[in-house]
Amino acid sequence: MIVKRNAHTGNRMSCGLGSLLSCVMASTARAQNEQTVFEPVSDHAEGIVWLWWAMFWVGAVIFLAVMLLLAVGLWRARRPNSGLGESASRNLVIAAGVAIPLVILLTLVGGSLMLGRSIAADPPPNVMRVRVTGWMWWWQVDYLDQDGKVIASTANEIHVPVGRPVEVQLISADVIHSFWVPQLHGKTDVMPGQLNSTWFTAEKAGVYRGQCAEFCGVQHALMAFLVIAEAETDFRRWLERQAAPAEMPENPRARFGLEVFLDRGCASCHTVRGTDAQGNIGPDLTHLASRRTLAAVTIPNTRGHLGGWISDPHSVKEGVFMPRTLLEPEELTALTVYLETLE
Amino acid sequence: MGNKVVIIGKLWRLMLPIALALLSGCGERASVPELPARADVKRGRQLAEQVGCGSCHRIPGIPSANGQVGPPLEGLAERAYIAGILPNHFDTLAAWIAEPQRFAPNSAMPNLGLSEDQARDIAAYLYSQGRRNIQTGEEF
Numbered sequence: 001m002i003v004k005r006n007a008h009t010g011n012r013m014s015c016g017l018g019s020l021l022s023c024v025m026a027s028t029a030r031a032q033n034e035q036t037v038f039e040p041v042s043d044h045a046e047g048i049v050w051l052w053w054a055m056f057w058v059g060a061v062i063f064l065a066v067m068l069l070l071a072v073g074l075w076r077a078r079r080p081n082s083g084l085g086e087s088a089s090r091n092l093v094i095a096a097g098v099a100i101p102l103v104i105l106l107t108l109v110g111g112s113l114m115l116g117r118s119i120a121a122d123p124p125p126n127v128m129r130v131r132v133t134g135w136m137w138w139w140q141v142d143y144l145d146q147d148g149k150v151i152a153s154t155a156n157e158i159h160v161p162v163g164r165p166v167e168v169q170l171i172s173a174d175v176i177h178s179f180w181v182p183q184l185h186g187k188t189d190v191m192p193g194q195l196n197s198t199w200f201t202a203e204k205a206g207v208y209r210g211q212c213a214e215f216c217g218v219q220h221a222l223m224a225f226l227v228i229a230e231a232e233t234d235f236r237r238w239l240e241r242q243a244a245p246a247e248m249p250e251n252p253r254a255r256f257g258l259e260v261f262l263d264r265g266c267a268s269c270h271t272v273r274g275t276d277a278q279g280n281i282g283p284d285l286t287h288l289a290s291r292r293t294l295a296a297v298t299i300p301n302t303r304g305h306l307g308g309w310i311s312d313p314h315s316v317k318e319g320v321f322m323p324r325t326l327l328e329p330e331e332l333t334a335l336t337v338y339l340e341t342l343e
Numbered sequence: 344m345g346n347k348v349v350i351i352g353k354l355w356r357l358m359l360p361i362a363l364a365l366l367s368g369c370g371e372r373a374s375v376p377e378l379p380a381r382a383d384v385k386r387g388r389q390l391a392e393q394v395g396c397g398s399c400h401r402i403p404g405i406p407s408a409n410g411q412v413g414p415p416l417e418g419l420a421e422r423a424y425i426a427g428i429l430p431n432h433f434d435t436l437a438a439w440i441a442e443p444q445r446f447a448p449n450s451a452m453p454n455l456g457l458s459e460d461q462a463r464d465i466a467a468y469l470y471s472q473g474r475r476n477i478q479t480g481e482e483f
Contacts, residue, residue, distance in 0.1 A: 299398060299407075307453045308398020308410045315411040316398050329451035336453060 035209045037182040041229070042200040044185045047115045054111065058104060069096075119186060123199040127165045130158060134170070134177035134190040136216060137223035137320065138283055138296040143239060144169075152242035153271070155283030156225045156296045160202055161235040167199040175217065181210035181227050189214060202229035209297065218319035224297035238290075241343075245274025246286050249341045257338025260331045269322070272342065282322065289343045295320070307336050381460070382437075387468030394455050396465070403472045413452060420470040426450065437466040 040046040076082040084092065129148070133140040141158050143151045160166045170179050170190040177190040179198065188198040190212075202208070212223035230238070249255050258275065261267060267277035273286040291301050295317050299305040308315075311332060313322040327335065388404065391397065397408025401415035422431050429435045429446055438445070441462035443452040457465070 299395065300393060302393065302395045302455070303453050304395025304455050305398045306395070307451070308395060308412050311399065311412040311451070312410065315409055329449050332451050333453060 041204040131169045134172040137219035153284040161232040165201045170196045178214035180213040254338040257334035382463040382467035387464035437463040
């Protein structure tokens with residue numbers, strides 16, 4: 001699920017000039033769980049892809065028409081005195097050079113503006129609010145109640161109920177990022193010091209990959225996240241779990257892992273609610289084990305990856321702000337065992 | 344003319360066993376251990392990627408595997424020892440992957456909870472890494 005690019009690369013490689021169209025068609029039938037704008041699951045994304053296709057077909061028809069005119073011109077030019085008369089030339093330029101482009105461009109601009117307006121409209125009143133904070137290079141996700149108070153915090157994973165509108169309030173903790181889930185909505189910039197927002201309604205259950213769409217530094221390309229749309233009851237259960245503090249582990253090794261977490265520096269940056277770990281410059285790890293991926297969808301959340309990530313984050317995601325941790329092997333083992341209890 | 348042919352024929356008969364012996368050595372390195380039939384190289388590659396070997400090790404053939412926590416696994420098949428403590432046989436490698444702490448209680452390499460078969464698949468991939476499947480000749 002994570003970085004399966006093979007099928008995609010294959011498509012791209014087979015694209016010659018002549019097979020552009022078939023290439024575009026082929027890329028619409030890609031594997032699940034990859035990022036694509038061609039399989040929209042919300043009204044907004046559907047509008048965007050509709051406009052995209054409209055522009056594509058209009059452009060294709062114009063291209064063919066121009067090529068046809070060029071061919072006719074070249075063909076006629078072989079004969080002497082084959083030029084159009086003065087008035088015919090003028091009419092052609094006025095029609096094909098001014099009138100038709102004007103109509104087409106105005107129509108497309110009108111379509112864009114109308115779509116933009118419908119996307120920028122206020123969300124319906126039953127909207128659920130999530131605040132997403134962009135960090136170099138991960139996403140903090142806070143679920144808000146009616147009064148804007150944080151119910152639960154997680155990272156790089158946004159669960160939403162199917163069929164319910166979700167407003168995402170966006171702010172950056174450092175540089176400019178951009179929030180984009182191609183199957184759900186258009187890009188929205190994430191600015192430091194300015195709250196932007198976007199909203200969408202996922203109409204189909206599934207896992208939709210999103211990513212930062214504004215170059216934000218060395219690991220911009222690995223600043224991804226997942227939107228998981230699920231049935232309302234599953235979502236409620238998930239949110240309730242995320243809102244709860246972490247439980248004290250029973251297992252002695254996991255308890256030792258918690259000590260490691262508190263004593264060896266992890267807690268300076270990370271929070272585990274229900275413990276003394278209250279750091280707030282890295283992701284909240286209260287329910288780390290419930291997440292599918294680590295390091296903003298860079299690696300799957302498995303014991304092997306987790307151990308490697310903790311030991312040397314830089315070989316997984318070069319430039320990341322999390323430092324290497326030179327733990328004793330038994331500390332590392334205990335720490336991973338502890339983190340795996342945070343479900 | 345006829346004599347020459349006979350002489351060449353005789354020489355050839357003499358050289359044939361030598362030529363065959365040389366040819367049979369071509370294409371595979373003598374030190375590459377044979378893979379047991381039960382292990383599946385392709386599945387081993389997928390497993391290695393999924394369970395996270397690559398976050399600690401560099402593994403040829405898996406682009407995302409460029410960890411520097413443990414040793415790189417290029418040419419693992421040719422090494423004499425695994426983890427500096429175990430003679431490098433297929434079965435030993437599989438056992439090491441399945442449960443490092445059995446051999447080195449203080450190893451930082453985690454027990455990933457792999458089944459015996461899964462560990463053998465990964466071992467098979469590591470033995471054939473970055474090259475062709477030794478059994479089928481397919482590239483992976």
